[in-house]
Amino acid sequence: MSWIREEKLSLLERLTANILKAGPMPKHVAFIMDGNRRYAQKEHKERQEGHTQGFEKLAETLRWCLNLGIHEVTVYAFSIENFKRSKEEVDGLMELARQKFSRLLTEQENLEKHGVCIRVLGDLTLLPEDLQTLIAKAVVSTRAHNKCFLNVCFAYTSRHEIANAVKEMAWGVEQGLIKSSDVSEVLLSECLYSSNSPNPDLLIRTSGEVRLSDFLLWQTSYSCLVFQSVLWPEYSFWNLCEAILQFQMSHRSIQKARELHREEQVLQQMESDRTCVAEILQHRGNGKPMDGQSQQNALLNYSSSREERVRGFLNTLQHKRDAFFDDLSSQAVVA
Amino acid sequence: MASLYEMVWRFLHALLYLQRAIVAWFRVHIWRWKLAVVDLLLPLALGFHNQKKTGPKGTRTSRRVRWGADGRTLEKLPLHVGLLVTEEEIHYTDIANLVVWCMAVGISYVSVYDNQGVFKRNNSRLMEEILKQQQELLGMGSSKYSVEILKNGTNKQEHQVLSCQSMVKVLSPDDGRLSIVQAAQQLCRAVEQKEKTSKDINVSVLDSLLKESKNIPDPDLVLKFGTVQSTLGFLPWHIRLTEIISMPSHIDASYDDLYDALQRFAGCEQRLGK
Numbered sequence: 001m002s003w004i005r006e007e008k009l010s011l012l013e014r015l016t017a018n019i020l021k022a023g024p025m026p027k028h029v030a031f032i033m034d035g036n037r038r039y040a041q042k043e044h045k046e047r048q049e050g051h052t053q054g055f056e057k058l059a060e061t062l063r064w065c066l067n068l069g070i071h072e073v074t075v076y077a078f079s080i081e082n083f084k085r086s087k088e089e090v091d092g093l094m095e096l097a098r099q100k101f102s103r104l105l106t107e108q109e110n111l112e113k114h115g116v117c118i119r120v121l122g123d124l125t126l127l128p129e130d131l132q133t134l135i136a137k138a139v140v141s142t143r144a145h146n147k148c149f150l151n152v153c154f155a156y157t158s159r160h161e162i163a164n165a166v167k168e169m170a171w172g173v174e175q176g177l178i179k180s181s182d183v184s185e186v187l188l189s190e191c192l193y194s195s196n197s198p199n200p201d202l203l204i205r206t207s208g209e210v211r212l213s214d215f216l217l218w219q220t221s222y223s224c225l226v227f228q229s230v231l232w233p234e235y236s237f238w239n240l241c242e243a244i245l246q247f248q249m250s251h252r253s254i255q256k257a258r259e260l261h262r263e264e265q266v267l268q269q270m271e272s273d274r275t276c277v278a279e280i281l282q283h284r285g286n287g288k289p290m291d292g293q294s295q296q297n298a299l300l301n302y303s304s305s306r307e308e309r310v311r312g313f314l315n316t317l318q319h320k321r322d323a324f325f326d327d328l329s330s331q332a333v334v335a
Numbered sequence: 336m337a338s339l340y341e342m343v344w345r346f347l348h349a350l351l352y353l354q355r356a357i358v359a360w361f362r363v364h365i366w367r368w369k370l371a372v373v374d375l376l377l378p379l380a381l382g383f384h385n386q387k388k389t390g391p392k393g394t395r396t397s398r399r400v401r402w403g404a405d406g407r408t409l410e411k412l413p414l415h416v417g418l419l420v421t422e423e424e425i426h427y428t429d430i431a432n433l434v435v436w437c438m439a440v441g442i443s444y445v446s447v448y449d450n451q452g453v454f455k456r457n458n459s460r461l462m463e464e465i466l467k468q469q470q471e472l473l474g475m476g477s478s479k480y481s482v483e484i485l486k487n488g489t490n491k492q493e494h495q496v497l498s499c500q501s502m503v504k505v506l507s508p509d510d511g512r513l514s515i516v517q518a519a520q521q522l523c524r525a526v527e528q529k530e531k532t533s534k535d536i537n538v539s540v541l542d543s544l545l546k547e548s549k550n551i552p553d554p555d556l557v558l559k560f561g562t563v564q565s566t567l568g569f570l571p572w573h574i575r576l577t578e579i580i581s582m583p584s585h586i587d588a589s590y591d592d593l594y595d596a597l598q599r600f601a602g603c604e605q606r607l608g609k
Contacts, residue, residue: 022337022344081608159575163538166519170526170533180523185516210579210603217571221512224564225579246564249351253421253563257450261508261568268513 003103004110005063013237017068020241023248026201026224028072029065032215033058035207035231042231048092053233055100064237066114066148068244072197074151076215080126080160094131097154101134108141115147121193122156123164124328136328143322151197158217165191168317177313181276182306185265190314194219202247204240206232222258224250273303355562363587395474399439405594406440410601413556415444417506417577418585419569421561425453426586431464433558435472436590438501440597444551445503450567452507465503504551508568515572518544545572553577556600558593560585578603 009017033054040050058075065073078097083090104111104118111118120139124132135154168191172178178187189195199219205212208229212220226243230236277298281290290298406412416437418430430447437445447454447461454461518541525531553573559566559581566574580596582588 018336018340019343019347022341023348079608084608157575159538159542159572162515162572163536163541166522166541167533167536169519170523170531170536173523173526174533180520180527183516183520183523185512188512188516188519211577211605212574212579213608214575217575218512218515220566221568221571222565225566226564227579245347245351248348249355250562250564254565254567257563257565257567260451264508 002110003059003062003100003107004114004116005059007063009064009067009237014067016237016241020244020248021069024251025069026244026247027070028074028198028200028202029070030074030076030200030203030216030220030223031058031061032076032203032205032209032213033232034205034209036233038207039231039233047089048096050233051093051096055096057233057235061235061240062150064240068240071147072149072151072200074121074153074194074197074200074216076153076156076213078122078154078156079214080123080155080157081214083126083155094128098131098134101131101138104138105134105141111142111145115145116142117145117147117149118142119149119151119196120154121151121161122154123160124155126155132328133331136325136331139325140329143325149197151194153215156193157214158212159214161193162188162218164193172313172317175316177316178309181272182310182313184269184272186269187310187314189218191317192218195314199223202226202243204228204243206230206235206239222254222261224254269303273299273306276306277302359583362583366587366589395472399473402436402439402590403441405597406442409597412441412597413554413600414442415446415552415554415556416442417446417448417554417557417569417574419557419559419566420447420449420454420585421559421563421565421567422584422586424586425449427457427461427464428468429585429588430454430461431468432472432590433585433588433593434465434503435468436593438469439473440593443501444554445501446506446551446554447503448506448569450508450569452509454505455507455509458505461505462503502551506570510549511568511570511572514545514548515541518548542572549573556580556596558582558596560588576605 008014036050036054037047038050039045039053040047043050062073065071078093082093118138120135124135127135165188169178169183169187173180194216199221200216200223202224203212203216203220204226206228208227210227212225224247226246228235228239228243230239277295280302281298418433420430434445434447521544522531522536522540526533553575554570554577557566557569557574557577557579559579561584564581566579578600580599582592582596
């Protein structure tokens with residue numbers, strides 16, 4: 001089954017889509033595609049069949065999203081915790097991933113036509129090596145596309161991602177690129193795997209479970225969460241519309257909370273800069289009390305040099321990450 | 336065409352808001368009627384069966400016994416419940432009631448959160464209200480629920496903690512992402528001073544650092560009050576496996592509402608990735 005579906009929406013679906021689009025729409029939607037195994041059990045099918053149908057549903061959902069004007073989707077494909085499942089099931093899932101990513105590589109033309117950029121978020125080193133290479137190839141070959149974005153969380157948990165971001169910042173400190181006082185909420189967000197995407201506006205979890213299961217904990221702090229009881233392989237266009245309606249009804253309050261949080265962030269950064277400047281001045285210890293104007297200047301100087309440091313560090317980090325994928329994808333040519 | 340779509344959209348949303356308002360109205364009023372009926376019937380029933388009136392102390396004891404028993408009959412009880420209020424209007428008495436019921440059922444940790452920091456700013460008012468409701472609902476007689484207000488020594492902020500059987504903690508967005516950032520800063524400082532290397536940092540190091548500053552287990556259940564479908568910054572690190580149950584409003588919330596949510600929680604099965 002292909003990643004990209006070209007069918008158009010039916011008339012009724014199109015009408016509904018247009019009505020929904022008259023209101024605020026989410027730009028980025030995240031899915032926890034839960035219920036594949038329960039679906040297989042219900043339909044008396046093989047477990048693997050459930051997962052396969054789950055993938056097909058994903059392709060269909062991507063088409064709906066595109067038709068609804070949602071250009072970024074993040075999905076939870078495989079959690080680090082899922083490695084605890086039976087060997088048979090884990091192997092089956094890895095095989096499915098192999099198939100789908102190989103298939104993806106044969107669909108280059110189509111992906112280019114639609115401008116689909118695929119990113120894989122997670123700790124790839126936990127995966128079998130051949131799969132790592134396949135994934136890296138898919139990521140590298142679609143890197144330049146910029147019309148729609150699909151982020152696949154694979155070998156991912158949010159805590160792992162956050163801990164990894166802290167590790168990267170500590171690495172930056174070790175390399176002398178940043179100081180420990182430069183660590184801030186904004187910087188941490190930029191060090192996550194998801195640094196190139198805006199935070200999701202809407203998170204949908206199917207199959208009636210009401211928890212996040214270690215998915216995008218940081219990024220969805222101020223997102224609309226919708227829990228739906230339908231099993232993922234049975235997800236329909238109308239379920240998606242219902243979730244969007246819920247998003248629209250919460251939209252104003254969430255927007256307000258986000259705004260408040262942003263203001264808080266700016267204040268914190270200013271406070272931290274002020275403390276750092278005060279420390280520096282104390283260190284110099286020339287004892288002269290500074291007037292307001294030169295204090296202001298010192299603060300401005302400090303914050304612009306901090307911003308430059310952080311920019312430099314983030315550039316280096318991006319290069320490091322790109323290089324990781326480049327190396328992996330070129331390995332296959334040798335092999 | 337676009338304006339037609341917009342009209343339909345507006346109409347649709349007006350209908351949805353109307354439906355929401357009607358449901359909320361019924362919820363409040365049915366509850367009030369129920370109370371009125373119970374008030375009317377209970378004295379009658381007691382009057383018929385028991386000439387000696389038990390009085391308020393008696394009903395308090397029986398209620399307390401019932402709540403405790405409810406807690407024991409549930410298959411599993413959360414260790415830590417977070418009360419997340421997303422509403423603009425806050426009723427302290429209703430929140431205090433919920434906290435006291437949680438304690439009576441046998442929940443060890445209760446935290447109260449709103450994203451604007453209202454509870455944190457009015458910490459003492461909330462604590463007073465909790466004490467008051469505790470006496471009102473549970474009565475003075477029991478030493479089991481005696482409450483001490485402690486200053487939290489480890490933290491520089493003056494969190495007041497009700498200790499003994501249950502602990503109540505007031506949380507704000509500062510305990511969420513910001514506390515992760517602070518932990519990150521602490522680790523980076525250690526790296527800067529060559530006490531640690533970046534390779535030492537992993538999930539468990541960060542987790543233990545974040546546990547230390549909070550001193551409470553991760554919440555297993557969050558009760559989210561209000562129509563806003565979001566956690567609004569509630570402890571992102573800690574809600575990894577938390578069940579999030581939505582309730583329409585904390586205003587006039589009843590013990591039965593809470594008990595229903597606890598029952599739902601008891602029915603949830605966690606597979607932990609398997």
